[in-house]
Amino acid sequence: MTPSPARTRATARTTTRTTTRTTARVLAAAAGCAALLATSGCGSASVGAASSTPVVGLITKTADSGYFKALRAGAEQEGSALGVTVRSYAGTGESDTATQIAAIKELEAMGAEGILITPSGKDVLPAIAEARQKGLLVVALDSPTDPADAVDTTFATDNFAAGRSIGQWAARNVDPARARIAMLDLSDAQVPVDVARDQGFLSGFGIDLADPSKIGDEKDPRISGHAVTGGDAAGGKAAMEKLLAADPKINLVYTINEGSAMGAHEALQAAGRADQVTVVSIDGGCDGVKAVAAGQIGATAMQFPLRMARLGLDAVIDHALTGDVPSSSPGLAFFNTGSQLVTDKPVDGLYSKGTDWAAKSCWG
Known part of the structure; x- marks a missing residue:
């Protein structure tokens, strides 16, 4: 339930926002090239083929909560700065895993780079595992999964x-x-x-x-x-x-x-x-x-939900560009965003x- 002392002491990543934003624009350009590959001759690209900009999904438990509205606002603000399209989905209640599973499958089908999710329960874990197997980075926001390694990393309050x-x-x-x-x-x-x-x-x-x-x-x-x-x-x-x-x-x-x-x-x-x-x-x-x-x-x-969303989106974009997974270092699967x-x-x-x-x- 509670992050280990090593995890609660972990801080957010050290990659500068300037670098992230610059490389995100490169990713967006690559996506545009992929979409126009047949006529533009701008070279191959493996991301964003279905869209002129990279897509990242945000799946929250509900839509009407002020807290989840703040998460969405943080993701959309960061997405705008990075040149990334944020597709938002929300369940009808705290335990609505069916809507979350459907959203994960839709994001897979559209070729999204990754998923930010506040998981509603264990029933959503198989869909998360499938998305990860297909190469999407899945980041939990606010609500850690059980087990914690069911997602690639978590940005949340301790x-x-x-x-x-x-x-x-x-x-x-x-x-x-x-x-x-x-x-x-x-x-x-x-x-x-x-x-x-x-x-x-x-x-x-x-x-x-x-x-x-x-x-x-x-x-x-x-x-x-x-x-x-x-x-x-x-x-x-x-x-x-x-x-x-x-x-x-x-x-x-x-x-x-x-x-x-x-x-x-x-x-x-x-x-x-x-x-x-x-x-x-x-x-x-x-x-x-x-x-x-x-x-x-x-x-x-x-x-600080806006901080969670922004760091989560940065992690997805960094992964798309470099293959880096924030939790790849031991003890760093949980990033405490503070209180x-x-x-x-x-x-x-x-x-x-x-x-x-x-x-x-x-x-x-």
Whole structure:
């Protein structure tokens, strides 16, 4: 679930963007030559024969999420700079693997250079394996696969580290000895991102984990309970209402993302307890940053989807030009694109940035 220490220390690639953009234009020119080979006499080329520009696919779990919109924006911006066509596809939900499989096959048929994907589940792995066998570089964004080497490389947030940072902040703001904690998760399934954030938060707060590969397998009496949110405000509100009914003394709420955090705040406000409960979250979307500034969320951990998409696209283009695979060096299959603790209530010994900075760096 969580990248190994060697992987979490890995940084993004050292190839300069200037070089990448220059070579990408060469690739685009080669593609144009391939398309006109019969009449232009410009020489052979093995890429992009079906298009005047190289094609890279971006496949996300859904289309309407602000986070996935940011991924798409980052890929399209970088594609425009590189002279690459980005074809975007999206599923109808977090577990819609059928749409992702169909998109992979379509990209294979059109001769795409590679695929950027936020994989929805294990059912998509055989299609990814087939695409790789046909020479496409497949890069996971945001959501690591299990096993990790099912793709060529992954650009994503170290979600355990992001969760740990908000847990550490929470431990400085809520007395750990008196904590009553509500855990608002994504789903009942053991989704790697969900598990990593959840367990990172608990670790940062100082709670020992019985099984760090699962949600809900803790033996600490300070945890009032877990509830599923689906990652949105309506789910967050319902989950918070459920947990408050079981334990009205909850004073700390962890949420999988800021949408569910805002729903939790609504429930707390209706119960007259919003000013007595600390809420922490993860994502760093612009709405979430506004919620931190308004005091609805005490702290969040910002992640950087545009950075993921840009680095992923650069990796595909470099592979098309040189054959280089970013994960070919041991321990470098996972590239941590970073996270940043955001709060307007900084604590000593814990690095954070305020909402003024975050409002200029947020996404969505």
